[in-house]
Amino acid sequence: MKADPKGVLTGVHYLDGDHACAEGALAAGCRFFAGYPITPSTEVAERFVARAPFVGGIFIQMEDELGSMAALCGASWGGKKAMTVTSGPGFSLMMENIGLAAMMETPCVVVNVQRGGPSTGLPTMVGQQDMMQARWGSHGDYEIIALSPASPQEAFDYTIKCFNLSEKYRVPVLFMMDECVGHMTEKVVIPKAEEIEIYPRRLTKKPPEKYWPYEFGEDLVPDMIVAGDGYRIHSTGLTHDERGYPVMSPVVQNKLVKRLCEKIKKNADDIIELEEDQTDDAEIIVMAYGITSRVALPAVFKARKKGIKVGYIKMITIWPFPEKRVRELAKKVKAFVMPEINLGQVVLEVERCAAGQAKTYHVPHAGGWVHDPEDIYHVIEEAAK
Amino acid sequence: MNQANANVPEHPMEKLLRMERIPHIWCPTCGIGTVLSCFIAALEKFDYPLNKVAVVSGIGCTGRVAGYIKLDSFHSTHGRAIPFATGLKLANPELKVVVFSGDGDLAAIGGNHLIHAARRNMDLTVICVNNFIYAMTGGQTAPTTPLTANSSTAPYGNSEPPFNLPLLVGSCGAVYVARWTALHIRRLTKSIGEALNKKGFSFIEVIAPCATLYARRNRLGTGLDLMKFYHDNSEIKHGAPLEELDIGFQQKIIVGKFIDRERPTFLDNWNNWLSQKLGDKFVPYGVAPQQVPLRKAG
Numbered sequence: 001m002k003a004d005p006k007g008v009l010t011g012v013h014y015l016d017g018d019h020a021c022a023e024g025a026l027a028a029g030c031r032f033f034a035g036y037p038i039t040p041s042t043e044v045a046e047r048f049v050a051r052a053p054f055v056g057g058i059f060i061q062m063e064d065e066l067g068s069m070a071a072l073c074g075a076s077w078g079g080k081k082a083m084t085v086t087s088g089p090g091f092s093l094m095m096e097n098i099g100l101a102a103m104m105e106t107p108c109v110v111v112n113v114q115r116g117g118p119s120t121g122l123p124t125m126v127g128q129q130d131m132m133q134a135r136w137g138s139h140g141d142y143e144i145i146a147l148s149p150a151s152p153q154e155a156f157d158y159t160i161k162c163f164n165l166s167e168k169y170r171v172p173v174l175f176m177m178d179e180c181v182g183h184m185t186e187k188v189v190i191p192k193a194e195e196i197e198i199y200p201r202r203l204t205k206k207p208p209e210k211y212w213p214y215e216f217g218e219d220l221v222p223d224m225i226v227a228g229d230g231y232r233i234h235s236t237g238l239t240h241d242e243r244g245y246p247v248m249s250p251v252v253q254n255k256l257v258k259r260l261c262e263k264i265k266k267n268a269d270d271i272i273e274l275e276e277d278q279t280d281d282a283e284i285i286v287m288a289y290g291i292t293s294r295v296a297l298p299a300v301f302k303a304r305k306k307g308i309k310v311g312y313i314k315m316i317t318i319w320p321f322p323e324k325r326v327r328e329l330a331k332k333v334k335a336f337v338m339p340e341i342n343l344g345q346v347v348l349e350v351e352r353c354a355a356g357q358a359k360t361y362h363v364p365h366a367g368g369w370v371h372d373p374e375d376i377y378h379v380i381e382e383a384a385k
Numbered sequence: 386m387n388q389a390n391a392n393v394p395e396h397p398m399e400k401l402l403r404m405e406r407i408p409h410i411w412c413p414t415c416g417i418g419t420v421l422s423c424f425i426a427a428l429e430k431f432d433y434p435l436n437k438v439a440v441v442s443g444i445g446c447t448g449r450v451a452g453y454i455k456l457d458s459f460h461s462t463h464g465r466a467i468p469f470a471t472g473l474k475l476a477n478p479e480l481k482v483v484v485f486s487g488d489g490d491l492a493a494i495g496g497n498h499l500i501h502a503a504r505r506n507m508d509l510t511v512i513c514v515n516n517f518i519y520a521m522t523g524g525q526t527a528p529t530t531p532l533t534a535n536s537s538t539a540p541y542g543n544s545e546p547p548f549n550l551p552l553l554v555g556s557c558g559a560v561y562v563a564r565w566t567a568l569h570i571r572r573l574t575k576s577i578g579e580a581l582n583k584k585g586f587s588f589i590e591v592i593a594p595c596a597t598l599y600a601r602r603n604r605l606g607t608g609l610d611l612m613k614f615y616h617d618n619s620e621i622k623h624g625a626p627l628e629e630l631d632i633g634f635q636q637k638i639i640v641g642k643f644i645d646r647e648r649p650t651f652l653d654n655w656n657n658w659l660s661q662k663l664g665d666k667f668v669p670y671g672v673a674p675q676q677v678p679l680r681k682a683g
Binding site for chain 2: 054055076079229231246
């Protein structure tokens with residue numbers, strides 16, 4: 001279906017990434033926001049609450065991030081598209097209920113505008129240090145979807161994609177921004193509502209007496225209901241069967257948890273989005289995401305000028321990791337180079353998938369600033385030797 | 386129902402119970418089932434479509450209520466029943482949302498949400514079953530365990546003072562506050578009915594026996610003995626000052642309705658204030674535009 005024009009601020013704007021993200025959420029049909037202020041993400045909340053009264057939305061500033069994430073789960077079952085935003089410390093507090101959303105298969109979007117950590121770290125300065133927390137932060141086995149934008153325009157575009165993926169796969173989607181993208185101001189083009197594709201909630205067509213809340217079809221994703229529609233369902237964070245009832249058994253656990261993971265893995269090709277440049281005959285692949293994908297470009301151009309065959313991959317989707325593509329490339333290329341504003345996180349996945357067939361080089365940065373492109377260039381040069 | 390049971394009459398509350406999930410997990414003489422029965426009895430008299438009533442629980446013995454009641458029901462995480470319910474209510478304001486959970490879930494790990502939901506006057510009914518102990522995990526000290534009472538984490542007696550829950554939520558702004566015991570079946574049922582019909586944050590504390598852990602550890606006898614204790618030692622005192630509602634170990638328990646007042650809810654305030662500030666451009670949330678009373682806010 002197409003976007004509801006009420007929430008779409010069609011036109012050419014000059015926006016920072018945080019504001020663009022809020023506009024993306026409104027364009028996607030998000031009408032519920034629960035959050036707790038934290039730098040450098042607060043501007044998303046501020047933009048949302050300033051706009052919500054004019055589009056029939058609701059905003060609640062919760063008492064903490066634990067409550068924000070729980071409220072998101074409730075709101076989603078109440079039939080609204082729901083989002084929250086935070087940064088590292090708040091992201092940590094949200095983890096338990098992100099697990100609840102994964103377990104109850106509750107569509108919602110969590111934005112993390114990353115700053116330097118650990119702990120309170122660098123509240124106003126950039127980091128990309130929550131990438132593994134996004135993947136593994138809540139306890140137990142589950143698969144998650146995480147996207148990362150590299151510009152305010154992408155913050156707008158991919159927030160919409162986050163909502164669409166969340167509805168399609170009934171999973172919390174994590175939007176892993178970073179302080180630079182959140183606070184940089186650039187041109188953002190917001191298209192007309194009829195040009196924005198929206199994935200609607202997958203509501204069941206079955207009558208209540210024939211409906212089980214966790215019965216699934218071929219794509220492994222169950223159809224949902226809205227609380228109050230007469231289905232009288234039960235949903236729990238406990239291990240449950242297809243009726244939604246708790247069952248404490250390894251057999252049911254095995255079936256449920258495997259499906260929660262498989263529904264993402266099986267549909268990875270549909271979920272994953274990468275931007276590739278000159279990867280066909282490359283010897284070295286530079287892979288990066290978020291602000292670092294832009295910082296890496298001067299290094300890539302310089303290396304090409306020097307005659308090094310460098311391919312470039314900008315990752316939009318971080319989780320599920322583009323395993324298939326990295327495995328394919330590992331057979332052909334000499335090495336992968338991955339700069340990240342952390343001391344080695346997503347690079348571990350590159351290394352795992354390269355499986356010794358290609359070398360993997362990390363360009364670390366502890367946070368607070370972006371890389372010097374020269375540092376990235378030197379690693380490319382070393383990898384090409 | 387299988388063939389052997391074909392002649393057994395229906396359970397009188399079958400319409401609102403998930404009978405396929407019975408027997409429940411609660412111990413013999415536990416008070417939670419009694420409170421659930423009172424809730425169902427109140428729902429049967431509640432003049433509201435039951436498809437529009439939802440129950441949210443947290444974790445613990447009382448948290449299991451959500452799994453037995455045949456309504457839209459959500460068993461959330463430990464302490465987060467109130468924020469989950471807040472999201473549910475705000476997303477779909479025509480729902481009547483009831484939080485059914487225990488004292489540890491609501492007042493300890495979820496304490497922050499309890500006070501803020503009362504402050505905002507979030508339109509929720511909270512039924513808090515207080516058994517003085519963490520029962521699901523084996524009888525540890527709760528923020529409601531009376532001073533000197535024994536628990537598995539206070540083997541020599543509890544040295545911390547407990548919460549006075551009616552005082553806590555009353556001072557934060559709840560519009561309806563009552564306390565009963567699991568013995569006060571009729572009064573509790575009536576009180577739940579009043580709370581359901583109340584707009585805003587209503588809170589009912591129900592003192593309930595935990596024979597397996599609280600009574601056994603404290604050598605108080607069986608669940609029946611605890612009920613007898615409630616019979617002999619609870620005093621109905623409507624409108625009692627909240628400061629006088631502390632509960633000491635094996636001391637008198639004051640019950641009754643303590644607060645019944647009106648305050649605009651979170652959504653009333655959102656709609657009233659913004660329609661005043663923004664005029665016609667404002668799209669009221671969760672109500673038809675003509676229903677928004679245009680009174681002066683503040």
